[in-house]
Amino acid sequence: MFINLLNPVISGIVPKSLSDEDVIVSYLESQNSSYFNILYDRYSSKVFGKCFSLLKSEAKAQDAAQEVFVKVLLNLSKFSYKSKFSTWLYSITYNFCIDQIRKDKKNIGVLVDDINQVGEELEDEIDDRDIMSTNVIRLKKVLDIIPTGDKAILLMKYLDEMSIKEICDILNKSESAVKMKIKRAKEKFVKTYKEIYKDVA
């Protein structure tokens, strides 16, 4: 009971409604793990979900989620508050998963920058609404088939609703390169969709 009273979260001194940024500041000042637990409770399932979606294995996703949070803890003092904490956290998650896939040598070449090789014959602009409103089961199937690099960039854009600037920061690429990558990922998505669901497309 007494120990619980000393715990700022359990004792109610720390309202769980604190913003992420406030929680980070408090954690850095006090090094009290209760503050980190708030962030963990808020984002662990999302981080695990992203890892699972990209790595396609529960065990790998669990290990990846653990390592992502360790990275976050070690680098929390470097968080600049320029972007939302969630964006920063997801950027670490995506980068970690992409690195992991590179290490596993799966989908090799997919993540390599081959912007110059493709894209000479770009189709007309694909409407975002068409992609976002794709039937969920079909969406899952197509996302599982397209290369992981394309899937990751589509998740950043449509699921996390990141801006081009934020994606640039995550991928460490120029704005034009990111725009081109998004365009190619969308084309890949539509092409794969049409191949699978010929009758509908």
Next chain:
Amino acid sequence: MKNNFKELENIESEEASFDKDVIKNGIESDMKLIRFITSIVEMYFPKVASLFVSMSGGEPDEKKENVDYPDLK
């Protein structure tokens, strides 16, 4: 605007089971290990540095202190 990416995320998170506590324990043990290694490095790094200085013919800082503040007697 309808966004089925979000709906897919919800479905996948329901399908994929993960134990929050297992990951949390893993994070804690990783952090303990990192802190332990850091404290070991902090504790012994100056001594190792002094050893290298001595081996290369220099004078370790500990001995220099006496030279910097000589007894004026």
